[in-house]
Amino acid sequence: MKEASGNATAIEFWYEFASPYAYVAASRIEGLAAGKPIRIDWRPFLLGPIFKARPHDSSPYQNPSPAQRRYRWRDVQRLCHGAGLPLRTPSAYPRNGLIAARVALIAIDEGWGPDFTRAAYRANFAEDREIGDEAVIGAVIAELGRDAGPVLAHAQSPANKARLFAQVEAAVARGVFGAPSMLVGGELFWGNDRLEQAIAWALAPPHLPPLPQAGRLA
Amino acid sequence: MKEASGNATAIEFWYEFASPYAYVAASRIEGLAAGKPIRIDWRPFLLGPIFKARPHDSSPYQNPSPAQRRYRWRDVQRLCHGAGLPLRTPSAYPRNGLIAARVALIAIDEGWGPDFTRAAYRANFAEDREIGDEAVIGAVIAELGRDAGPVLAHAQSPANKARLFAQVEAAVARGVFGAPSMLVGGELFWGNDRLEQAIAWALAPPHLPPLPQAGRLA
Structure with missing residues (x-):
């Protein structure tokens, strides 16, 4: 885990391309962090292995009720509308974020991680492209003006595959169970809805005691 | 479904005491609706029968992962802190909201529904009292300065039991799958996090087309 540089507080941003x-x-x-003493630490990972380890494989993502499934996309549509983001509800869901996550690790090292991340998300959710295919991710890389071949070769190397696996283990170790998740110090925030709260926490954590009686909770 | 009175827009507020x-x-x-042309239509219901009808009984409420379970109460603690609400993490969870919901129907008819609702929630989440017990709900009613006996007798009558059952059916018919849920016209909002959005929608619904391609979604 890297430390915040200078006076900036680090927010770990854990994300899954699906x-x-x-x-x-x-x-x-x-945009929310701009002008604030905050450094964003981009952390691509995979939820699939975490969901598989759940009791009864009871993921709300994998096994939503039909009513909840209908609701989710309307909710996403409203959020995208409010944030000025394009949305084309994808013809496949959830798409496999494996190759995108592997490439994101490389891109982050090389300084184009946020650009690649947003481009891959747009491909999935605004352009209805199959980001689970290496060829599609190659095209996304090329659209960013980069040579896709070496990037993909690096991304698909055994060392990088192991690195993504370790990233998933690190997520589990931090208590991450969904995406997006934000970590500020040891404090976990889950969901796009908690982005503002995570940033406020990074700037000035409230005086909040540890959760009482947590051991007694069902 | 009642219509909004005067120029007020109705927000149906669907809630489960657990x-x-x-x-x-x-x-x-x-507080959020105060001073705005909004009428709150309080709708107590039960999630249990809705969860039981889900595929694989895969409720995120009933079968959260341990990490998610730990997170949830910390999240609730942060939200209560931010809203200035007392919280004592309950020694039993989830508690059975059946009797409280039956009483809430009566209380709403008689004009003390919001007061009873908040008092029963405080009993559960700020005072760690077993709201599944009729005696505890009787005490909550008495603390509001009312004679608990007749209220409980009315609440536990066959007609009122049937009425709550019909309320759950009405929730399902509207696509409600969780609590709290807000309905503005036909627009569904799920969760405390969507309260502000529901109120904004009631005041001025945005121009948002129906969700495209929804039939194709997995």
Whole structure:
């Protein structure tokens, strides 16, 4: 875990390319942090392995009720409308974010991580492109003016695959169970809806004691 | 469904006494609506029968991962802190909201529904009292200066039990799958986090087309 540089407080931004709420959050976070002593630490990961480890595989993402499924996309539509983001409800959901996450790790190292992240989200949620295909991710890289071949070769290397696996383990170790998630110090915030709260916490954490009686909770 | 009176727009507020997020929303909604041409239509209901009908009984409320369970109460603590609401994390969760919901129907008829609703939520989430017990609900009624006996007798009558059952059916018919939920016309909003959005929608609905391609979504 990197430390905040200078006086900036780090917000770890954990995101999964399959998540429409992470699309909204990834598109909003830099605007919300602009001009504030905050450094965003982009953390692509995968939710699939975390959901598989849940009791009864009871993910609200994987097993929503039909009513909740209908609601979710309307909710995303309203959020995109409010944030001025394009949305074309995808013809496949959830799409596999594996290759995009591997590329994102490389792009972050090289300084174009946020640009790639937003471009891959747009491909998925505004352009209805199959981001699970390496060829589509290659095209997204090329549209950013980069040579896709070497990037994909690096992204698909055993070392980088292991690195993404370790990133998922790190998410689990932090208690991350959904996306997007923000971590400020040890404080976890889940969802695009908590972005503002996470930023406020980074600027001035409130005096809030640890949760009492948590051990007694069902 | 009642119509808005005068020029006020109705917001149906659907709530379940087991839900800590509904506690927060029930405590905030009147303050947010104050001074605006909005009428709040209080709609107690039960989530249990709705969750039971879900595929795989995969409710995120009933089957959260341990990490999500820990997170939820911290999240509720932060929200209560921000809203100035007392919280004592309950020693039992979720508590059965059946009797409280039956009483709420009577109280709404008689004009003390919001007061009873907030008092029952406080009993559950600020005072750690077992609201599933009729005696506890009787005490809550008495603390509001009312004679609990006749209210409870009325609440537990076959006609009122049937009425709550019909209320749950009405929730399902509207696509409600969680609590709190707000309905403005046909527009559904889920969660304490959507309270502000629901109120903004009631005052001036945006020009937002129906969700495209929804039939194609997984």
